[in-house]
Amino acid sequence: xxxxxTRAVRLIDATAPxxxxxxxCDVRDLTFCSCLDAGGLRDLHALVTRIAADAxxxxxxxxxxxxxxxxxxxxxxxxxxxxxxxxxxxxGFVLPGDFLGLAxxxxxxxxxxxxxxxxxxxxPEAAFARFLANHPEAEHRLLGIARSLLAAAQDHRxxxxxxxxxxxxxxxxxxxxxRYHGRIEVGDxxxxxxxxxxxxxxxxxxxxxxxxxxxxxxxAGSITMTAPSAPVLAAPERLIALAEDDEG
Amino acid sequence: xxxxxTRAVRLIDATAPxxxxxxxCDVRDLTFCSCLDAGGLRDLHALVTRIAADAxxxxxxxxxxxxxxxxxxxxxxxxxxxxxxxxxxxxGFVLPGDFLGLAxxxxxxxxxxxxxxxxxxxxPEAAFARFLANHPEAEHRLLGIARSLLAAAQDHRxxxxxxxxxxxxxxxxxxxxxRYHGRIEVGDxxxxxxxxxxxxxxxxxxxxxxxxxxxxxxxAGSITMTAPSAPVLAAPERLIALAEDDEG
DNA sequence: CGGCATTTTGAAAGCTGTCAAACCCTGTGG
DNA sequence: CCACAGGGTTTGACAGCTTTCAAAATGCCG
Numbered sequence: 001x002x003x004x005x006t007r008a009v010r011l012i013d014a015t016a017p018x019x020x021x022x023x024x025c026d027v028r029d030l031t032f033c034s035c036l037d038a039g040g041l042r043d044l045h046a047l048v049t050r051i052a053a054d055a056x057x058x059x060x061x062x063x064x065x066x067x068x069x070x071x072x073x074x075x076x077x078x079x080x081x082x083x084x085x086x087x088x089x090x091x092g093f094v095l096p097g098d099f100l101g102l103a104x105x106x107x108x109x110x111x112x113x114x115x116x117x118x119x120x121x122x123x124p125e126a127a128f129a130r131f132l133a134n135h136p137e138a139e140h141r142l143l144g145i146a147r148s149l150l151a152a153a154q155d156h157r158x159x160x161x162x163x164x165x166x167x168x169x170x171x172x173x174x175x176x177x178x179r180y181h182g183r184i185e186v187g188d189x190x191x192x193x194x195x196x197x198x199x200x201x202x203x204x205x206x207x208x209x210x211x212x213x214x215x216x217x218x219x220a221g222s223i224t225m226t227a228p229s230a231p232v233l234a235a236p237e238r239l240i241a242l243a244e245d246d247e248g
Numbered sequence: 249x250x251x252x253x254t255r256a257v258r259l260i261d262a263t264a265p266x267x268x269x270x271x272x273c274d275v276r277d278l279t280f281c282s283c284l285d286a287g288g289l290r291d292l293h294a295l296v297t298r299i300a301a302d303a304x305x306x307x308x309x310x311x312x313x314x315x316x317x318x319x320x321x322x323x324x325x326x327x328x329x330x331x332x333x334x335x336x337x338x339x340g341f342v343l344p345g346d347f348l349g350l351a352x353x354x355x356x357x358x359x360x361x362x363x364x365x366x367x368x369x370x371x372p373e374a375a376f377a378r379f380l381a382n383h384p385e386a387e388h389r390l391l392g393i394a395r396s397l398l399a400a401a402q403d404h405r406x407x408x409x410x411x412x413x414x415x416x417x418x419x420x421x422x423x424x425x426x427r428y429h430g431r432i433e434v435g436d437x438x439x440x441x442x443x444x445x446x447x448x449x450x451x452x453x454x455x456x457x458x459x460x461x462x463x464x465x466x467x468a469g470s471i472t473m474t475a476p477s478a479p480v481l482a483a484p485e486r487l488i489a490l491a492e493d494d495e496g
Numbered sequence: 497c498g499g500c501a502t503t504t505t506g507a508a509a510g511c512t513g514t515c516a517a518a519c520c521c522t523g524t525g526g
Numbered sequence: 527c528c529a530c531a532g533g534g535t536t537t538g539a540c541a542g543c544t545t546t547c548a549a550a551a552t553g554c555c556g
Contacts, residue, residue, distance in 0.1 A: 140387065146394045157405045158339075161452030208536080212537080413543080453544080454546080460504080462504090476503060
């Protein structure tokens with residue numbers, strides 16, 4: 001309600017020949033189209049519209065009719081649910097290769113907002129559903145994606161249930177680092193383009209508590225920070241211990 | 249590790265003609281086999297073994313190879329993850345009609361324990377996968393089930409993130425009542441065969457806090473209780489308000 | 497009826513949330 | 527290039543709620 005203004009979404013010409021890139025397949029191996037043959041890719045490409053949006057843009061609103069399915073190809077977005085009392089629960093951060101709108105319902109399960117400037121592929125939902133019907137292998141892969149989303153939600157739930165603030169932030173950093181780099185190593189930078197408020201709403205904490213947790217990790221030497229948006233993993237093993245235990 | 253002893257699982261003869269009942273379709277409309285034709289039901293029935301287990305039995309262990317898929321037909325079970333420090337996060341309670349083992353991974357994502365004496369249908373995982381390959385409509389339905397599980401996990405996550413103890417318990421009671429009776433009405437009994445400890449681990453609280461929350465609801469007249477395991481919805485509207493807000 | 501586990505209650509400590517203010521960084525305008 | 531305004535981040539103090547530790551009460555089962 002009191003969210004940021006929704007800026008216009010710009011279209012990008014969709015004539016580029018790099019079908020895979022457009023569909024996001026070369027961004028991440030996990031995307032569902034890696035199971036498609038050339039014909040399937042052609043069919044899918046026929047549906048796509050490439051889109052760009054500025055940071056802060058609302059890409060979808062919780063409860064709104066789901067007309068399109070998206071695939072993020074660059075930048076970062078986040079999904080969240082609004083709570084009755086005006087607060088929100090951020091349910092996830094969306095990285096290149098991730099899909100949006102696969103909830104299977106006819107309305108959006110979460111609102112989606114661009115964290116940074118983003119580029120994405122848009123597929124009309126109805127056409128996408130027809131495509132799935134014609135390509136069982138794609139639907140099968142989609143089932144796998146839905147399952148891993150479920151696993152992620154469960155992990156997240158585990159975190160929200162019984163962890164201290166420092167444990168949550170440690171887990172968050174490690175989780176993001178793994179998604180960014182596929183590894184956890186000393187000196188790795190973990191870019192945090194989202195604000196502290198977004199992190200707080202993701203971890204079920206307040207901005208202040210998140211900030212204190214970062215300070216605590218910094219003073220303990222577990223991380224270093226030149227800017228609030230670019231912490232460096234200084235002692236990953238300590239972060240891991242913290243994330244698994246729960247005392248800070 | 250320090251769990252209850254795993255009692256033997258008994259087999260029940262699977263020759264009964266009521267295929268639907270055996271597969272759990274008449275227990276709940278939501279199960280995936282309601283999309284099957286007679287041939288599909290026959291194929292599915294050919295795979296099934298009926299099983300019974302006593303309360304407290306461990307039906308599956310987190311991380312163990314997933315050899316079978318289950319469908320609960322009577323009683324109650326619960327799924328949970330063990331935390332490194334010995335505590336656990338109960339991830340869900342399993343009611344008749346619900347499936348177990350659909351995580352899509354080759355190992356169990358959660359441990360499963362019978363809360364009451366239970367009866368269930370067992371399908372060998374490999375055969376079940378072949379069955380799905382031969383029945384795309386079933387796999388399609390399965391995708392829907394996975395999606396609703398995801399939605400449930402997200403709701404749960406929302407709850408764990410930012411709710412007071414009384415709000416969580418209220419939500420829990422309403423949620424269970426809806427699953428039991430499909431409605432919320434004054435005077436409805438909500439059986440709680442699980443212990444307070446299980447509820448606490450589900451809601452991300454301690455036993456004591458859960459108990460205090462029940463007492464609070466009772467003293468406020470929102471519920472009445474003849475036994476700890478059988479609360480009655482005395483003022484559902486108050487419970488609903490409590491579950492949505494978060495002050496108690 | 498007695499024993500045992502579960503549930504409930506009590507008191508104190510710890511952590512997070514709330515309210516408020518200082519600090520830092522960024523981008524703008526002179 | 528520097529000063530300034532603004533938002534986001536960090537820090538501080540205190541209240542509230544949950545956890546923890548301990549003990550009493552209740553309910554269940556033999």
